[in-house]
Amino acid sequence: MIMRFMPGRRKHHSILGFTLLELMVAITIILILLSLAAGNYRQSVVRAKEAALKQDLAVMRKAIDQYTLDKLAAPQSLEDLVGAGYLREVPIDPITGKKDWQVEFETEVLFSPEQTTTGISNVRSASEKVSPFEGTPYNSW
Numbered sequence: 001m002i003m004r005f006m007p008g009r010r011k012h013h014s015i016l017g018f019t020l021l022e023l024m025v026a027i028t029i030i031l032i033l034l035s036l037a038a039g040n041y042r043q044s045v046v047r048a049k050e051a052a053l054k055q056d057l058a059v060m061r062k063a064i065d066q067y068t069l070d071k072l073a074a075p076q077s078l079e080d081l082v083g084a085g086y087l088r089e090v091p092i093d094p095i096t097g098k099k100d101w102q103v104e105f106e107t108e109v110l111f112s113p114e115q116t117t118t119g120i121s122n123v124r125s126a127s128e129k130v131s132p133f134e135g136t137p138y139n140s141w
Contacts, residue, residue: 046132052094053125057141060101060123063087068111074119078103095127095138102126102139 060078063086068074071084078101081087090099106121127138 049094050131050133050138053138053141056091056094057123057125060087060091064120064123065111068115068119072112072114073117074106074111074115074121076119078120078123093125093127095125095129098126100126 060081063081064075067081067084067086075081075084078087078090082089090101092099093101102124103120104122104124105119107118109121110118125138125141130137
């Protein structure tokens with residue numbers, strides 16, 4: 001802070017304030033801190049989406065397996081899992097923002113000897129984007 005004295009007066013009054021340079025330095029520091037925080041925020045959002053994707057895939061895969069073992073027939077669609085009560089609803093893919101899951105059908109492998117028909121054996125994300133943290137495409141998880 002700079003103290004200035006008014007010339008030409010007997011009593012010296014001081015005027016307190018910030019110089020333009022001091023304000024510019026303070027604003028620059030604030031902008032640098034904000035840019036660091038924004039980068040961390042974006043990374044946190046991506047990590048949260050990836051965690052949600054992993055959880056959704058695990059739940060749907062478990063539901064497919066359980067449906068197949070219980071009904072002795074694999075589901076033909078993800079809506080079959082909802083209709084039978086194994087899922088409340090088909091989740092939205094957190095990466096694409098849609099219910100556009102890629103399902104894999106198994107035509108030869110059966111879970112048990114009593115299984116009568118084949119159907120969905122696995123589910124994956126429809127996104128071809130690559131995870132910045134794992135370096136693999138989301139549709140390979």
